[in-house]
Amino acid sequence: MSRDMDSKNTFTYEDVEMIANHILEKVKCRPKLGIICGSGLGKLVDLVEDKEVLPYQEIPGFPVSTVPGHEGKLVFGQLRGKSVVLMQGRAHCYEGYTPQKITLPVRTMKMMGITTLFVTNAAGGVNKKYNIGDIMIIKDHVNLAGFAGVNPLVGVNDEKFGPRFPAMSNAYDLGLRQLALAKAKEIGFSDFVREGVYSMMVGPNFETVTECKILSLLLVDATGMSTIPEVLVAKHCGMRVFGMSLITNVVISEYDSPAHANHQEVLETGERRSKDLQQLVAAIVADLDL
Numbered sequence: 001m002s003r004d005m006d007s008k009n010t011f012t013y014e015d016v017e018m019i020a021n022h023i024l025e026k027v028k029c030r031p032k033l034g035i036i037c038g039s040g041l042g043k044l045v046d047l048v049e050d051k052e053v054l055p056y057q058e059i060p061g062f063p064v065s066t067v068p069g070h071e072g073k074l075v076f077g078q079l080r081g082k083s084v085v086l087m088q089g090r091a092h093c094y095e096g097y098t099p100q101k102i103t104l105p106v107r108t109m110k111m112m113g114i115t116t117l118f119v120t121n122a123a124g125g126v127n128k129k130y131n132i133g134d135i136m137i138i139k140d141h142v143n144l145a146g147f148a149g150v151n152p153l154v155g156v157n158d159e160k161f162g163p164r165f166p167a168m169s170n171a172y173d174l175g176l177r178q179l180a181l182a183k184a185k186e187i188g189f190s191d192f193v194r195e196g197v198y199s200m201m202v203g204p205n206f207e208t209v210t211e212c213k214i215l216s217l218l219l220v221d222a223t224g225m226s227t228i229p230e231v232l233v234a235k236h237c238g239m240r241v242f243g244m245s246l247i248t249n250v251v252i253s254e255y256d257s258p259a260h261a262n263h264q265e266v267l268e269t270g271e272r273r274s275k276d277l278q279q280l281v282a283a284i285v286a287d288l289d290l
C-alpha cells in the first residue's frame with residue numbers, strides 16, 4: 001500500500017479499510033478484544049502468548065509515539081484463552097498529531113473485527129482520597145480538550161463509521177465496570193481499586209495549581225492527556241468500552257508547594273504496579289464474554 005497514507009491527517013472509510021486489510025494480511029490472529037496500553041503500562045503484553053508483533057512504523061498512516069514509555073507496537077496473541085490485540089503505546093495530540101490521526105488505530109481495530117476496547121492510561125489523582133498506585137476504573141469523563149475544540153469527531157461525518165450525533169451518556173460499559181470491580185474484590189485488590197471520573201487536557205504540560213482546583217470543582221477524580229479521543233471514536237463506531245487509569249502521581253493543589261509532577265514518576269509508578277495491573281486485566285479478560 002502507498003506510504004502516502006503516512007502524511008494524511010484525516011482518513012476516509014476506504015483508507016481505514018485498506019489499513020485494516022493490510023494488517024490482517026500480515027497476522028493470523030483474529031481478535032475481538034483490543035487493549036490500549038498507557039504510559040509505562042506496556043508490560044501488559046507480557047500476558048500475551050503466541051505473539052505476532054507489528055511495529056507502528058510498518059503500518060501505513062499509523063502515528064508513531066515519540067514519548068518514553070510508549071513502545072509503538074501492535075501485539076496480537078492469546079490472553080487467558082482469548083484472541084487479543086494490544087497497542088503497546090499510543091500517540092497523543094501534544095506530539096503534534098491531529099485528534100483524527102491519534103484515533104486512526106481505534107477505527108482500524110473496529111474494521112479488523114474488534115468489538116470490545118479496553119483503554120488504559122497514567123493519570124494524576126485529583127480526588128484527595130486517591131493514593132499513588134491506585135487503579136481507577138473510569139465511570140465517566142469530562143472532555144476538557146473537547147471544550148477547546150479538540151475532538152476527533154469534528155469534521156465531515158461518514159455514517160458508515162457512525163452517527164453524526166453519538167450519545168456519550170453510557171460511554172463506559174456498566175457490565176464491564178461491574179465485572180472489573182467484582183474481579184478486583186475477588187483477587188484482594190479492593191483497597192486500591194476505585195471508580196471515578198477522568199478528564200483530559202491536551203498537555204504536554206502538567207496542570208497549574210488553579211487548574212487542579214478547577215478540576216476538583218468539576219467532579220474530576222483523575223486527569224491525563226489521552227484516552228477520551230479514543231473513547232469518543234470507539235463509541236461512535238459502536239464498540240463496547242472499558243477504561244482504567246493508574247494513578248501515577250497526585251496533582252499539586254497547594255499554591256507554593258515545592259512538589260511538581262514529572263514523567264519519571266509516572267513511569268516509575270507504572271513499573272511498580274505493572275504486575276497488579278496485569279493480574280487485574282487477566283482476571284477481567286478470563287471472564288469476558290466476547
Ligand SMILES: O=P(O)(O)O[C@@H]1C[C@H](O)[C@@H](CO)O1
Nearest residue numbers: 038039121122225226263266
Ligand atoms: O498515554 P497516557 O495517557 O497514559 O500518558 C500520560 C499522559 C502523558 O502522555 C504522560 C505524562 O507523564 O502520561
Ligand SMILES: Nc1nc2[nH]cnc2c(=O)[nH]1
Nearest residue numbers: 122123124223224225266
Ligand atoms: N495531565 C496530566 N497527565 C498525567 N499523566 C500522568 N500524570 C498526570 C497528571 O498529573 N496530569
